[in-house]
Amino acid sequence: MLKATQATLLAGVIAAGTLGTAVPANAGPHVAAKPVTATASRPIHPYKYKHVKYIGKKCGKKLASEARGRGPITLTLTHSASVSNTYSATIGVDIEGISAAVGFDVTKTHTKMMSGAYVVPRGKYGKLKAYPLYSMKSFDTYLKMGGYLGKGKAYKVIGFCYTHSAK
CATH class of the missing domain: 2.170.15.20 (Proaerolysin; Chain A, domain 3)
Structure with a gap:
């Protein structure tokens, strides 16, 4: 079963090819978010x-x-x-x-x-x-x-x- 956040995340992958930003789940508040983007050489499947x-x-x-x-x-x-x-x-x-x-x-x-x-x-x-x-x-x-x-x-x-x- 997909959670609402997973479905939204998947929609972002399919529609825009960009996930936005990502932070490890166990990271503290001092860890900066990294942009995650699909490119022609590294598509997100x-x-x-x-x-x-x-x-x-x-x-x-x-x-x-x-x-x-x-x-x-x-x-x-x-x-x-x-x-x-x-x-x-x-x-x-x-x-x-x-x-x-x-x-x-x-x-x-x-x-x-x-x-x-x-x-x-x-x-x-x-x-x-x-x-x-x-x-x-x-x-x-x-x-x-x-x-x-x-x-x-x-x-x-x-x-x-x-x-x-x-x-």
Whole structure:
């Protein structure tokens, strides 16, 4: 549960990027307050990430490449494609914090080589499609001052999935 002072402090971080001044809790009256400010080189991130765990692999939905043809033919995909890591979360989050927690840059784009083949039977029209293959991690987001905010997932590109069909 957030106390009123924590909520006000958080609002100051999000809205203005400045906390104002800070004095240690156990400091006497002779200790001067120090200004605390967010800068481009030292942003203030009010979140922390816990319970990071691997949850499996998943084929993406964005088509990376496709080959089509009438059989008899061998469809082959040999292609270089740029695909990006990504993330999803139930709340607004800081990308650097998520990247540090899951162990990879969630915004990085990779160029991957792929090669796959499918033999289309005589008289059929075949398709061979490639999609990004992701390794997934889940995480929980908390305020550094306390309080659960929501869940998220991070997806790292590790290769490609292939699907084929013939009609």
